Amino acid sequence: MPELPEVNTFQRYFDETSLQQKIVEVEVSDEKILRNLSGPAFRDRLINRTFTGSYRRGKYLFGELDNGHHLLLHFGMTGDLNYYQAPEDRTRFERFAFHFNNGFRLGFDDPRKFARIVYIEDLPAYIDEVPLGEDALRISEADFLAKMIGRKTSLKGFLLNQGHLAGVGNLYADEICFQARVHPGSVVDAIPDEVRVRLFQKMQEILQYAVDRQAYYKEYPEDWLWQWREEGRPGPDGIGVMERATIGGRTTYFCADYQVFYGH
DNA sequence: TGTGATGTTGAATG
DNA sequence: GCATTCAACATCAC
Structure with missing residues (x-):
């Protein structure tokens, strides 16, 4: 479940379990996800090394090694960390x-x-x-607004583009659009300045709220879009119903009567 | 059995 | 050259 808040939780987990301990063995059971090294080369590089810290930017988590190099842990759609002692606690889909x-x-x-x-x-x-791009929780309002200038893409597509802004994924993008009351298919270039500011504020508010709860979605408010991503469900305030469409290449939920469309 | 899934990317297109 | 779109990736769960 890795978007920015989830990866932030992974970082905390990583820091609490894996720093300042020498790696004495590296077990690779499936080298498919190792992008620039073979399994044996990966083992050679990491063995006898120690993680000294970590750096997160968007959904990218970089483990800092004691030789000044880094190891990127990107979780894709279904990545997860598991710290354990007994070999039988190894999980079914462990790759290394x-x-x-x-x-x-x-x-x-x-x-x-x-x-x-x-x-x-x-x-x-x-x-x-x-x-x-800059981390969605650390980017300044000025930089966020500057990134939007001249964009002809959809709002959803903009929010998902990690080169502009790092960390917002499919679910949080919908949540931001929903709470800011902007239609996700709106053309970025056509969104008024005050609405752009609102989008920035909602983005930070939502991500920070989630980070503070360690991305444990069960603690999120009941009226968050997440709780009811379902086509045909009544929208807020009894206005319209939730719709589902593909926007920015991803399945998107929104309420057209509640979220204002800005376009040409 | 078919469908869709919290992400990224490289090729294709404008 | 740049911005944007879209199929492909691999596998599981409903």
């Missing part, structure tokens, strides 16, 4: 695991294999190359 010198292991699970693990020697160069 680090064994630490304290006897515990950090497993990386990923049923769908859309995750990507990249060994990085020069982090700024890598971020530049992706390219990865």
